[in-house]
Amino acid sequence: MPKVSSVIVPYAAYLRVYEPLAAFPEPERGHWSRYARRTERPSYQDELRRSLADLLPTPPVPVPVQESAEAFVLEVDGVVCVCPWRTRLRGWQALQELPEELPNPVLDAMLPPVVRRQASMDYERWLARNPDARPWIRTATWQVPLNWFVLVSDEERRYEKGTGEIPPMLRYRTPMVQARRRVARALRTLKDTIDEGPLIDGLVDVGRWLEEFHPRSLVELDYGGLVHVLPAGDLESDRSAADVAAGVEALRRGDGAAAGEAYGRLVERWRAVRDRRSAN
DSSP, rough: OOOOSSOOOOSSEEEEEEEEGHHHHHHHHHHHHHHTSSSOOHEEEEHHHHHTTTTSSOOOOOSSSSSOOOOOEEEEETTEEEEEHHHHHHHHHHHHHHHHSSSSHHHHHHSSSHHHHHHHHHHHHHHHHHHTTOOOOEEEEOOOOOHTTSSSSSEEEEEEOOTTBOOEEEEEEEHHHHHHHHHHHHHHHHHSSSSSSSSHHHHHHHHHHHHTTTTTTTEEEEGGGGTSOOOOOHHHHHHHHOOOOOOOHHHHTHHHHHHHHHHHHHHHHHHHHHHHHHOO
């Protein structure tokens, strides 16, 4: 897939699942097997640029006409694992969430109601034929949802400052069995110690999503484009996964003060990120 532009598109973070080839039925397995042998593959920035380019025509194209045949590929202990883009499905899902993110006048100017209605009707027809469809990638703008950090540990953190043309990178990778175990443990602690709320709801949702995938999958939390808008010092000192783990463990011990301190660090760190969104 050719690059739309060399301009870096920031703001988005990603939660991805890479499934082993054995998890895919034929003929899709054959497609991904051949795809994995390619020497050049597009990046997440290429995917995002293509999606943004579709919004430029009049009328805009909010959802691709055809599903993407691209994917991210990893080899783990000799096993090829694939994370399909499923750009069309994710486009439909993102379109449903837009009314919660943008005021109506802005939304109508960007995507006229008639365009959104047509896309919604297309999605309903497609979903009726594909009721079990789910994306391999979740996206968040201007933040990393706190429930994502429950899935990973500080020991799995990898940070690279980047040099010259190589951009910085901050990500975590963990086996699916570990991610599911951490979700289950955190949910037990949270339900025993705090009232129902967004953190529990988000963790239940992401836990159900993880159950849809092969147990030998790999889970990746990637700061994505956020690394381009955060100062290097902030990235280097960001230990959000450690803070989340410390907060959950403090709740389990009944140490409300320590839990409050960990939560305070997280709130302050991610409030600063969201403040940059307002500044833009």
